[in-house]
Amino acid sequence: AQSVTQPDIHITVSEGASLELRCNYSYGATPYLFWYVQSPGQGLQLLLKYFSGDTLVQGIKGFEAEFKRSQSSFNLRKPSVHWSDAAEYFCAVGAGYGGATNKLIFGTGTLLAVQP
């Protein structure tokens, strides 16, 4: 069965420091992978997505993620964190085979705190 693991529940970084949020997935075929961000009181906003091709994908707000098939990982990175990046981040994998379903499986989220 498909699954997504985000091993870090909470992460605290200093403003200006680099960031890496981990995501591991379990999926039998080439996955569709997504990162979403949720600010307090808001819905989930799409940061970036991976379908195929270049394994390094760029997203909004200066985020990027790298797909590593050998490690079943899709980690999210940002070179310099801003205070406004404090939020909860969710990794998701597209379930189903050959587009048979567009259901997403979400990880449990990583809550990011940014210290001044």
Added chain:
Amino acid sequence: DAGVIQSPRHEVTEMGQEVTLRCKPISGHNSLFWYRQTMMRGLELLIYFNNNVPIDDSGMPEDRFSAKMPNASFSTLKIQPSEPRDSAVYFCASSFRTGGQPQHFGDGTRLSIL
């Protein structure tokens, strides 16, 4: 462009009352998803529709929950009767039907059952 619109944003009601949550998906999207988010259980998929037809309702907690999509631009999630354990944030999301498409979320309805 208008995103996914949910109403109401907040609902407070007493146990036993009927609750109806509403969602208007993005125009042109033909898949619609209802989620529930709580601290204890995280984000749970309740049900999703493709072309207004329910495809997977295995996440609906019990018979007190029902969802409908009478047309491509409107869906409801109803809880009757409501219980305190139903208190959560309920999200609606929509996407194109094609596999692998990202889902676009509304801002949610924060439901409190007293």
